[in-house]
Amino acid sequence: xxxxxxxxxxxxxxxxxxxxxxxxxxxxxxxxxxxxxxxxxxxxxxxxxxxxxxxxxxxxxxxxxxxxxxxxxxxxxxxxxxxxxxxxxxxxxxxxxxxxxxxxxxxxxxxxxxxxxxxxxxxxxxxxxxxxxxxxxxxxxxxxxxxxxxxxxxxxxxxxxxxxxxxxxxxxxxxxxxxxxxxxxxxxxxxxxxxxxxxxxxxxxxx
Numbered sequence: 431x432x433x434x435x436x437x438x439x440x441x442x443x444x445x446x447x448x449x450x451x452x453x454x455x456x457x458x459x460x461x462x463x464x465x466x467x468x469x470x471x472x473x474x475x476x477x478x479x480x481x482x483x484x485x486x487x488x489x490x491x492x493x494x495x496x497x498x499x500x501x502x503x504x505x506x507x508x509x510x511x512x513x514x515x516x517x518x519x520x521x522x523x524x525x526x527x528x529x530x531x532x533x534x535x536x537x538x539x540x541x542x543x544x545x546x547x548x549x550x551x552x553x554x555x556x557x558x559x560x561x562x563x564x565x566x567x568x569x570x571x572x573x574x575x576x577x578x579x580x581x582x583x584x585x586x587x588x589x590x591x592x593x594x595x596x597x598x599x600x601x602x603x604x605x606x607x608x609x610x611x612x613x614x615x616x617x618x619x620x621x622x623x624x625x626x627x628x629x630x631x632x633x634x635x636x637x
Contacts (some may be wrong), residue, residue: 431509439523441575443593443613448559448568455556458500460505463557466490466497474506481540486511498558500550505630507545509556512562512570516625522573525607527600528625529571530617534562536572552588571618596620 457463466474469486475484491493499509503546513521513535516528521537526602529535536558541551559570574581576595594610598621619625 438598438599441523441598442576442582443596443610443618444572444574444582444585444590445600445613445616446559446570446572446588446590447564448583449555450591451559452587452589455553455588456561458553458559460502461550462501463500463554463561465561466499466506466509479542480509481507487533489513496562498554498561502545502552505544506542508541508550509539510536510551510555511559512536513526514567523575523598524605525534525596525621526624527571528619533534533569533571533617534559534567536570539569549584549587552584556588571613580605 463527467562468490471482471490472484475482486495486497490497494510494514495515500507511521515531515536517526517535519526522535527535537553539551539555546566546630548603555570559567569589572585572590573587573596582592593612593616596610596613597619599606605621609618609620613620
């Protein structure tokens with residue numbers, strides 16, 4: 431009711447250091463794990479089951495967003511999107527964010543219905559962090575709705591640490607944001623404090 435009338439939203443801010451990844455984060459020999467190319471995203475967007483938009487391919491081409499997935503016998507089983515430098519509110523539940531260059535923001539995780547129940551998304555997230563490590567990324571930040579207990583448990587198994595809750599009330603420009611101190615101390619900025627996306631540094635060599 432609060433979300434509908436006041437635009438109130440409570441999100442858990444979760445943080446994952448690469449050195450906290452559990453031992454079970456190992457490639458499955460029956461799957462292919464890799465970053466998707468823009469043309470693959472456009473092609474997959476034609477299938478509504480994947481919940482992708484063709485325009486998202488442009489974000490890969492800009493060099494600030496990346497989609498990492500797992501393929502089983504040529505089919506995309508799971509994917510997650512990762513952003514560098516910062517995101518606008520459309521990718522962070524209405525509140526812009528920016529973060530240090532060694533941090534990637536993990537958003538829009540999806541597992542195809544045919545492959546759910548195998549914890550593939552958590553595995554792919556851990557492997558994506560390791561792949562991003564080759565470009566200087568050593569930490570992930572994610573947002574999970576406070577009432578989404580299943581996602582919170584999945585993140586905890588992966589090694590995420592809960593930094594606290596980000597609260598927001600209002601709509602558009604008239605939005606009040608409270609962010610946890612632990613996140614701000616790690617260099618994460620929210621709302622009006624976030625750097626504009628155009629000013630966020632892009633890691634050289636990612637594309």
